[in-house]
Amino acid sequence: MERLLKQRTEILRALCSGGSAEQLESILDVLLSKEEITWEDYQNIQVTGRPLNSNARQLLDLVYTKGADTCELFLAALKQILPKEQGAALHFLERSSTLDELEDTQGTWTEMVLRQRPSLVWKLQGCVHDAVDALVESGHFSSADANEVQLPVYTPSQQARRLLDHVRFKGESASKTLLQFVQQSEEPQSSQNQDELLNSREFLKKFKKKLRSFVSAQSCFLSTYGRTSHMSLEDIFTEVQLELPDNKPVRLEDIVSPEDAVNEEADTVLVSGVAGSGKSILLQRLHLLWSQGVALQDFLLVFPFSCRRLNSELRELSLQELLFQHCCWPDRGQEEIFQFILDHPRLILFTFDGLDELKQSFSDDQRLCCPTQRAPVHVLLFNLIQGSLMKGVWKVVTSRPDAVGPGLKQHLRREILLKGFSPVGIESFVRQHHRDPTVAAKVMESLQANTALLGLCHSPVLCWIVSQCHKELLGCGEGKPQTLTDVYLMILQHFFQHKHVLENPTGAGWLQEHVETVLNLGKLAFDGISTSCYVFSGIDLEMCNVAEREIWTGFLIQSRNVSQINGKCYEFLHLTIQCFFAALHFVLSPNVERSAVKKLFDLWDATEKGQNSTCFGVCLLDKRGRALKNDRNAAETPNLQIVSTFVSGLLSQRHKSLWLHYCSSAALEEKARQAAKSLSKGMHRHFRLIPRPVPGEKKSMHALPQFVWLIKCIYEMQDSKIAKDAMSKLEVDHLKLTYCDIGPVECTALAFVLQHLKNPIGINLDNNSVGDVGVEQLLPCMHICNSLYLRNNNITDEGIRKLTDKGVQWDNFQKIALFNNRLTDACTQHFSYLLKTKQNFLSLRLGNNNITADGAKLLAEGLKQNRSLTHLGLWGNHIGDEGAEVIANALESSPSLVWLSLVGNGVGSAGACALSKIIRNSPSLEELWLTDNCITRTGAESLIEALEKNQRVKSVWLRGNDLSSDEVTKLNQREPRLLF
Numbered sequence: 001m002e003r004l005l006k007q008r009t010e011i012l013r014a015l016c017s018g019g020s021a022e023q024l025e026s027i028l029d030v031l032l033s034k035e036e037i038t039w040e041d042y043q044n045i046q047v048t049g050r051p052l053n054s055n056a057r058q059l060l061d062l063v064y065t066k067g068a069d070t071c072e073l074f075l076a077a078l079k080q081i082l083p084k085e086q087g088a089a090l091h092f093l094e095r096s097s098t099l100d101e102l103e104d105t106q107g108t109w110t111e112m113v114l115r116q117r118p119s120l121v122w123k124l125q126g127c128v129h130d131a132v133d134a135l136v137e138s139g140h141f142s143s144a145d146a147n148e149v150q151l152p153v154y155t156p157s158q159q160a161r162r163l164l165d166h167v168r169f170k171g172e173s174a175s176k177t178l179l180q181f182v183q184q185s186e187e188p189q190s191s192q193n194q195d196e197l198l199n200s201r202e203f204l205k206k207f208k209k210k211l212r213s214f215v216s217a218q219s220c221f222l223s224t225y226g227r228t229s230h231m232s233l234e235d236i237f238t239e240v241q242l243e244l245p246d247n248k249p250v251r252l253e254d255i256v257s258p259e260d261a262v263n264e265e266a267d268t269v270l271v272s273g274v275a276g277s278g279k280s281i282l283l284q285r286l287h288l289l290w291s292q293g294v295a296l297q298d299f300l301l302v303f304p305f306s307c308r309r310l311n312s313e314l315r316e317l318s319l320q321e322l323l324f325q326h327c328c329w330p331d332r333g334q335e336e337i338f339q340f341i342l343d344h345p346r347l348i349l350f351t352f353d354g355l356d357e358l359k360q361s362f363s364d365d366q367r368l369c370c371p372t373q374r375a376p377v378h379v380l381l382f383n384l385i386q387g388s389l390m391k392g393v394w395k396v397v398t399s400r401p402d403a404v405g406p407g408l409k410q411h412l413r414r415e416i417l418l419k420g421f422s423p424v425g426i427e428s429f430v431r432q433h434h435r436d437p438t439v440a441a442k443v444m445e446s447l448q449a450n451t452a453l454l455g456l457c458h459s460p461v462l463c464w465i466v467s468q469c470h471k472e473l474l475g476c477g478e479g480k481p482q483t484l485t486d487v488y489l490m491i492l493q494h495f496f497q498h499k500h501v502l503e504n505p506t507g508a509g510w511l512q513e514h515v516e517t518v519l520n521l522g523k524l525a526f527d528g529i530s531t532s533c534y535v536f537s538g539i540d541l542e543m544c545n546v547a548e549r550e551i552w553t554g555f556l557i558q559s560r561n562v563s564q565i566n567g568k569c570y571e572f573l574h575l576t577i578q579c580f581f582a583a584l585h586f587v588l589s590p591n592v593e594r595s596a597v598k599k600l601f602d603l604w605d606a607t608e609k610g611q612n613s614t615c616f617g618v619c620l621l622d623k624r625g626r627a628l629k630n631d632r633n634a635a636e637t638p639n640l641q642i643v644s645t646f647v648s649g650l651l652s653q654r655h656k657s658l659w660l661h662y663c664s665s666a667a668l669e670e671k672a673r674q675a676a677k678s679l680s681k682g683m684h685r686h687f688r689l690i691p692r693p694v695p696g697e698k699k700s701m702h703a704l705p706q707f708v709w710l711i712k713c714i715y716e717m718q719d720s721k722i723a724k725d726a727m728s729k730l731e732v733d734h735l736k737l738t739y740c741d742i743g744p745v746e747c748t749a750l751a752f753v754l755q756h757l758k759n760p761i762g763i764n765l766d767n768n769s770v771g772d773v774g775v776e777q778l779l780p781c782m783h784i785c786n787s788l789y790l791r792n793n794n795i796t797d798e799g800i801r802k803l804t805d806k807g808v809q810w811d812n813f814q815k816i817a818l819f820n821n822r823l824t825d826a827c828t829q830h831f832s833y834l835l836k837t838k839q840n841f842l843s844l845r846l847g848n849n850n851i852t853a854d855g856a857k858l859l860a861e862g863l864k865q866n867r868s869l870t871h872l873g874l875w876g877n878h879i880g881d882e883g884a885e886v887i888a889n890a891l892e893s894s895p896s897l898v899w900l901s902l903v904g905n906g907v908g909s910a911g912a913c914a915l916s917k918i919i920r921n922s923p924s925l926e927e928l929w930l931t932d933n934c935i936t937r938t939g940a941e942s943l944i945e946a947l948e949k950n951q952r953v954k955s956v957w958l959r960g961n962d963l964s965s966d967e968v969t970k971l972n973q974r975e976p977r978l979l980f
């Protein structure tokens, strides 16, 4: 109570801020719903025509006179309702308790309406019109009631409150009708319902048609192909890999689904993926499917937005203006259509492409819930995402993963990870790109022969470049493209020289004629990256001396749907191409000082320490000679990292000669030296962060994201000396890279550096996307690896074939774990060979794959001849009793086996009886895991009998088998080593 008195002025200010009655009314809703105030109190406070601050004062007086409990509840309501920023200003609110949310399903209908008042106001905002219709139709409301509730002077939330006030006086039946209406409107509407709605509103039908053709026109062609060809999306679209964070695959059509929600209250689905993984194309495809009536048919209207385009909207807009001015203008009935949208949020889908490109980073401190209120576009967007504005509308947002912070995550219904093309996808893309099957086969052949490049092709943008440059690719002899920089140099050359086939894509000569263009476009790209600018006006082009003919080289395309008073706007074909040109500027421009390279590479350190990285800004001067400053560093970091990866590649020994005609050798050497030094230093700094091992435990390092970036840069430099130097200081027994987005490309880089380690190491790559191509890429460093963990990595028998082929020669290699991959019986012959050949192999874990009795038979061949294996895990496969028997026969005389798991393999009692053999005869076994195996009393008796003969065995796990609780008690009393 004391707090209320002391802070009265601040509370009053907060309640009346902005002149809106919303906060006061929201608090009244809570107090009413908790029955802390009566209806009479409510009417005494809400006096129409009286100034807002008088109403607020009246409320404070009342709360004070009601005593301590009411004051406490009032403060809790205030804490909940005030926007975070404002709440934080009232320090004492920190200490106030939070409101309990009660599950409300009891009492009369009228009581329920009262208790649910705050949430009903929220839910009804978007559909007051329909709720009133329902009450009029059911005879509870007269037309006068309807008009009174919907007076245009009220905001949507006020209309909702007036509706609830009216319902209260209409009795039980009206309250019931209202609650049923709210429940129904929360359920998704069927397409049949949509048809009825459309038929009743002719103008809406017309708008849907117009929107469909607008969306279809926007989605038909791929912009990336620019002037090189007019490729239709239908012709080239290739399936991409989509997964939930727990690796569960998701189909494109199921992206918008209520399933697998991490936050049931949220309506925003995030699709995240690295640069060039195909996010924009995925949305384009979804839009097209909707416009063709093939997918997303639960949505009547779909509004596509591009954050890149929204950046150029400098006006404050209302939601209505945002929808119609940026998407599709209705010819008729604009107001009615908008009202329809407000009333049927569940029938509407918004998509926002490239949230990472928005100039402002996501924040939820500026609340907005009124759809008619104007606000800066990013504020509208953020409020839509978090659901304060137009709750119930589904949103699909795409972004690079680095730009998604915890603030945004809490508003997501679910996140879907986009992982680019699968190996099958790469082939299918190449075949679609080259209609001539001979050419397609040749491209595929050259990719199979160059797996580093094949690895790069999992990224759709790289797959496109490689296919586009097939002539250069097929024509190249020794200098096969291996790195990201090689591939982008190939497209650079391709666009400059189109139709000419050159012998060596990285050879000099072709650049001479075009160096001016490279410098001009480089400057444009560089300035753009440093100011988060991806769309360029004619003036921007002029400032960087980009001439008309340079626009037509193919690297720039005309922006769609960006209105510019002064004419056309342009953007780079793809953001990664902009990054590549920015890197060329770094290397070639005389205006970039040598120290700029160091500053660029030091950015990782700054971001790691949470500091602002202004490196890019201080690297050069702006158009007026002032240092550029970048104020959204976190979001820019991914682009800067791509730039620095390219800079590493361009400064590598193999490409340096290309630039010698245009810059001094000394300057180039210095830049390359700076880059190499920064990378080594960065790596060593990273190693210093490794915590000291707990006594008795192995020293292990969990790589930070910067580690992956650093090794990729080192790989681009293709300099073993740098790799050696970087690794010289890594002294760990175990390197953990779990959940680090490691795909084949990262595996190539990892192997490039790790092969220089001096001492054997364990490598944990659990939960990544290594795949078979990645496994192959790891081979060069496997001689130094003693244990390899690859849980959840999409590996098939083919990957295992390649690994074991070489694995038999590596002395250090002793353990492998492959839980949850795509292995079948075919892999077991490879492991069998490995076990036969390698008599120091210790641990083989193949849980949760598809191995049956046939696989077990093949494996048993190897097990029989092996004298070293201590751990064998086959849990979650399907070997059955037959498989158990062969395994038992193979292992009964093993001198080394300590641990065996056949959990969940349907071995049954027959299998258990067979496995008793191992218990009886093994000189080393300590643990046998037989959980979930349909074992009955017969099997258990056999195990007990065997255990009596072997006191060395410590435990046999039998949980989840076919034994009654009585049997379990008795068996356990007889043999405590049986664990249930």
Ligand SMILES: Nc1ncnc2c1ncn2[C@@H]1O[C@H](COP(=O)(O)OP(=O)(O)OP(=O)(O)O)[C@@H](O)[C@H]1O
Residues within 6 Å of the ligand: 222, 223, 224, 225, 236, 237, 238, 239, 240, 273, 274, 275, 276, 277, 278, 279, 280, 281, 282, 354, 400, 429, 460, 461, 462, 464, 574, 575, 576
């Ligand atoms: N599913 C696909 N089928 C065919 N080609 C694709 C597909 N996805 C992407 N591509 C090719 O890759 C290019 C890059 O894709 P896209 O622009 O969608 O990537 P992005 O993830 O949005 O990249 P960024 O984060 O840099 O904006 C496309 O222009 C196209 O050439």
